[in-house]
Amino acid sequence: MKYRVNIEYVDNAYTVWCPALPGCWSEGSTEEEALENIKDAIEGYLETQQQLAKSGKFRYVEVSV
Numbered sequence: 001m002k003y004r005v006n007i008e009y010v011d012n013a014y015t016v017w018c019p020a021l022p023g024c025w026s027e028g029s030t031e032e033e034a035l036e037n038i039k040d041a042i043e044g045y046l047e048t049q050q051q052l053a054k055s056g057k058f059r060y061v062e063v064s065v
Contacts, residue, residue, distance in 0.1 A: 003018050003020055003021070003042055004018070004019065004020065005017060005018050005019075005035070005038050006018075006019060007031060007034060007035070009031075012029075013027050013028065013029055013034075014027060014028050014029070014030065014031050014033070014034035015027045015034070016028070016034040016035065016037070016038040017038070018038060018041075018042055018045075021042060021045050021046075023045075024038070024041050024042060024045045025038075025041065026038040026040070026041040
């Protein structure tokens with residue numbers, strides 16, 4: 001799966017975030033490092049979402065817009 005990310009150079013580091021996944025941010029000292037780090041962050045985010053869904057406390061549904 002592919003996700004778009006935003007990357008910005010701020011205060012001597014690259015900050016990167018995934019707008020489709022609220023709160024999914026990372027950073028790195030180089031652009032390449034930041035992009036590798038956001039991959040790890042996205043994987044962790046998705047794994048956590050799957051675990052929460054399996055807990056039975058909530059469920060996902062799709063709505064058409």
